[in-house]
Amino acid sequence: xxxxxxxxxxxxxxxxxxxxxxxxxxxxxxxxxxxxxxxxxxxxxxxxxxxxxxxxxxxxxxxxxxxxxxxxxxxxxxxxxxxxxxxxxxxxxxxxxxxxxxxxxxxxxxxxxxxxxxxxxxxxxxxxxxxxxxxxxxxxxxxxxxxxxxxxxxxxxxxxxxxxxxxxxxxxxxxxxxxxxxxxxxxxxxxxxxxxxxxxxxxx
Numbered sequence: 001x002x003x004x005x006x007x008x009x010x011x012x013x014x015x016x017x018x019x020x021x022x023x024x025x026x027x028x029x030x031x032x033x034x035x036x037x038x039x040x041x042x043x044x045x046x047x048x049x050x051x052x053x054x055x056x057x058x059x060x061x062x063x064x065x066x067x068x069x070x071x072x073x074x075x076x077x078x079x080x081x082x083x084x085x086x087x088x089x090x091x092x093x094x095x096x097x098x099x100x101x102x103x104x105x106x107x108x109x110x111x112x113x114x115x116x117x118x119x120x121x122x123x124x125x126x127x128x129x130x131x132x133x134x135x136x137x138x139x140x141x142x143x144x145x146x147x148x149x150x151x152x153x154x155x156x157x158x159x160x161x162x163x164x165x166x167x168x169x170x171x172x173x174x175x176x177x178x179x180x181x182x183x184x185x186x187x188x189x190x191x192x193x194x195x196x197x198x199x200x201x202x203x204x
Contacts, residue, residue: 009047009057012037014099017058021102025055025114056116059107062100063119065093070126078203079137083194088187090159095183101163127152137200144199151198158190 015037019028030051034041048054069089076082094101107115134148162169162178170177194200 005047008039008043012039012044012047012054013057013061016054017061017097017099017103020055020058021099021106024106030054052114055114056119058100058103059115059119062093062097062104063123065097066090066104067122067126069093070130073130073133079142079200080195080202082133083200084191087155087159087190087194090155091162091183091187091190094160094163095178098163098166101160105160105164140203142201142203146198151194155194162186 012033016028016033019033019036022028030044031041033054034044037044044054048057069086072082072085072089076085107113112120130152131148134143134146134151137143138145138148162183166178173182175182
């Protein structure tokens, strides 16, 4: 029974991610979500109770991986390896959680009116940790004295754009959708650009 419950919840979250990304929070109804997910509307409320709870579940489906993506920066001393793993993890999120990423981006651009406080605080703590680690690498001479804030912002935007602006990228490249090779090419390019551009060295 728990396996069926988990499968149904995942399906509802996936469909809700798509609808929230397409229409926004206010314009998306639970009836639409239930219909597209092919589940009775009472089941949706059984699993999530409220639309707010479902929206939170959608946000958590991408913010939790985003938080986990920075573990290499937090745990590894070597900036070369940490940044490589971080960039690849962020691109993986753009590939696997594209609709949820768009929902999160729309929430942020709207001023985060529905972003739960604990998620916002966790993301802020993550940002402080990343900035602190960048400064540590700079002090150790393992990275050029670049702007830590702008490096972080650039890493966010350059990786998440493959989810949030997927349509535009596909228009430029003449593809219906991006595939595994596209994300691998993006990873190799971004890793090379960041490591060389920031003069990143291996830890002594």
